[in-house]
Amino acid sequence: MQYKKLNKEQLIAEQSQLLAEFAALKEQGLKLDMTRGKPSAEQVSISNDILTDVGADGVYSEDGTDTRNYGGPLGIIEARRLMGELMGVKAEQVIIGGGASLNLMFDVFVRAWIHGVLPGQTPWGQLEKVKFLCPAPGYDRHFAICEYFGIEMITVPLNEDGPDMDMVEELVKTDAAIKGMWCVPQYSNPDGYTYSDAVVKRLAAMETAASDFRIFFDNAYCVHHLYEDEQARLINLYDACAAAGHADRCYIFASMAKITFGGAGISAMAMSPTNFEHQARLLGKQIICYDKVNQLRHTRFFADKAAVEAHMMKHAASLRPKFAKVEEVLAESFEQGDILKWTKPLGGYFVSVYTMEGCAKRIVELCKEAGVALTKAGATYPYGIDPQDHHIRIAPSFPPVAELDAAMRVFACAVKLASIEKLLAE
Numbered sequence: 501m502q503y504k505k506l507n508k509e510q511l512i513a514e515q516s517q518l519l520a521e522f523a524a525l526k527e528q529g530l531k532l533d534m535t536r537g538k539p540s541a542e543q544v545s546i547s548n549d550i551l552t553d554v555g556a557d558g559v560y561s562e563d564g565t566d567t568r569n570y571g572g573p574l575g576i577i578e579a580r581r582l583m584g585e586l587m588g589v590k591a592e593q594v595i596i597g598g599g600a601s602l603n604l605m606f607d608v609f610v611r612a613w614i615h616g617v618l619p620g621q622t623p624w625g626q627l628e629k630v631k632f633l634c635p636a637p638g639y640d641r642h643f644a645i646c647e648y649f650g651i652e653m654i655t656v657p658l659n660e661d662g663p664d665m666d667m668v669e670e671l672v673k674t675d676a677a678i679k680g681m682w683c684v685p686q687y688s689n690p691d692g693y694t695y696s697d698a699v700v701k702r703l704a705a706m707e708t709a710a711s712d713f714r715i716f717f718d719n720a721y722c723v724h725h726l727y728e729d730e731q732a733r734l735i736n737l738y739d740a741c742a743a744a745g746h747a748d749r750c751y752i753f754a755s756m757a758k759i760t761f762g763g764a765g766i767s768a769m770a771m772s773p774t775n776f777e778h779q780a781r782l783l784g785k786q787i788i789c790y791d792k793v794n795q796l797r798h799t800r801f802f803a804d805k806a807a808v809e810a811h812m813m814k815h816a817a818s819l820r821p822k823f824a825k826v827e828e829v830l831a832e833s834f835e836q837g838d839i840l841k842w843t844k845p846l847g848g849y850f851v852s853v854y855t856m857e858g859c860a861k862r863i864v865e866l867c868k869e870a871g872v873a874l875t876k877a878g879a880t881y882p883y884g885i886d887p888q889d890h891h892i893r894i895a896p897s898f899p900p901v902a903e904l905d906a907a908m909r910v911f912a913c914a915v916k917l918a919s920i921e922k923l924l925a926e
């Protein structure tokens with residue numbers, strides 16, 4: 501059915517049917533939480549073997565480091581090599597962090613704020629104004645970091661091939677207060693989009709008014725494909741920057757949080773040798789070492805990138821029925837582009853839905869009334885404000901398929917009700 505083609509009487513008739521359906525859905529007394537993109541219990545169990553004993557003399561890393569003791573703030577060499585392989589850089593460019601890459605990103609901001617991005621550069625905290633480009637919809641916690649530091653966020657539309665580069669180039673060329681930009685270059689949170697070769701090359705080559713401009717490439721979903729035969733391909737971010745003569749422009753981040761255990765994986769950041777020296781020196785004041793035992797567990801579990809990729813296909817097998825369920829209920833309930841548009845990602849953790857303007861908050865509210873908690877409408881935009889109030893992030897990974905089915909039926913009914921309210925008001 502195309503709701504936009506219905507006349508007033510047809511809409512009213514449809515609305516009364518939907519209200520009855522919604523009342524019945526509410527009666528089910530659901531209590532479902534789809535607010536965050538967490539791996540399910542089944543997914544985290546895939547990595548259970550990581551918890552077993554590494555062996556009698558298994559506590560030594562390949563260069564003989566006793567991982568049970570202090571030392572090695574940059575991480576054990578095999579972990580740096582493995583994460584380097586995932587990020588497309590050399591082991592020497594990689595610093596291994598703790599269980600959360602978000603923590604590494606936050607710390608890079610702190611260092612830029614207090615010390616500047618390199619020796620001799622003005623600390624961002626001493627500037628009257630610092631601005632950041634934020635492709636949106638994006639990851640709410642990136643935007644929260646900017647808010648923490650009082651950084652002014654400038655929203656840039658995110659297209660299927662990456663951020664609107666005409667806008668990005670124009671802004672960074674003219675405004676020296678723009679010090680950086682957030683990017684989730686593969687299977688973006690929440691749209692699942694991957695940056696095209698052209699976008700990566702333009703990001704690497706563009707002229708910036710600020711000499712200390714930095715791109716935070718958060719490649720959180722670098723191996724998180726849903727299918728074996730159809731996968732996104734991202735060109736090497738660091739190589740593109742280096743080739744354009746801007747090797748210092750990028751910090752690259754990655755994480756095992758959605759490969760092994762949420763909050764208990766290993767995280768990593770990679771950068772140019774110049775950036776590395778600065779970050780490593782300041783990191784040395786902050787920590788003696790992260791958890792090297794966990795690093796060793798991970799490298800014993802994954803010999804190389806191929807092992808990680810094989811492992812990710814197990815996650816994919818667990819996730820595919822959930823993404824299929826979302827697609828099934830949406831395709832059954834709507835004609836793509838009528839009152840709803842939605843993404844069909846090849847990887848990552850989310851499906852984005854775009855409602856009619858001014859309906860997203862109402863839909864999330866209706867779902868809550870029926871016991872289905874969704875990510876707050878607007879959360880994926882800077883300051884939590886979606887100017888068109890039209891985006892909702894669906895996070896299908898955590899609930900079992902049967903619960904997801906129930907939640908998606910509530911969601912579909914809520915979308916129809918809110919859209920009819922809007923159409924009738926028009």
Ligand SMILES: Cc1ncc(COP(=O)(O)O)c(C=O)c1O
Nearest residue numbers: 600601602639684689720755757
């Ligand atoms: C884009 C992005 N970056 C980072 C993270 C968090 O990673 P970590 O758990 O390593 O901090 C997430 C989790 O949802 C994410 O979507």
